[in-house]
Amino acid sequence: MKFGKDLQSNMVPEWVQNYCDYQALKQVLKGVRVGAVDDEQTKFFLLVEDELQKVNQFYLQKLNDLESQLQHVQTGVPGALPSANGKTTNGEATSGTQPPLPPTNPISPLQLPTLYRELGQMQSYVWLNYQAFSKIMKKYDKHMELRGTDNQKSPLFDK
Secondary structure, three states: HHHHHHHHHOOOHHHHOOOOOOOHHHHHOOOOOOOOOOOEEEEHHHHHHHHHHHHHEEEEEEEEHHHHHHHHHHHOOOOOOEEOOOEEOOOOOOOOOOOOOOOOOOOHHHHHHHEEEEHHHHHHHHHHHHHHHHHHHHHHHHOOOOOOOOOOOOOHHHO
């Protein structure tokens, strides 16, 4: 199976607009002339940068959302386990006589499977986008006849 089809079939449907637009990158790459620094090459690298920024922003936003939801679950769990620093997992001190205040918007521990599923989707999102960027840079190297030379871009991108 071609990677583009594999990417499409494994995307989380609600997040489709936030994945790397691999097909658009391939289309722009086809217009880049070998050995020439031209507008198409500049357009390609600007599109790579835009796609990378789009993917990164979505990832950070989703990560913050998931951390916030997990924090709500932790603060909503009665009798949270104390950690090594003398605080419960929700950050409350274990000493004292007053119980911790309940969170304003507690999330049920029954929602943990949903959070777990979203974490799995995030892992898949990261992997698919990493593969998309890696493959498009390898295609660039091959298209520009840079494979096997010191001028390859794909190893630099992997760092």
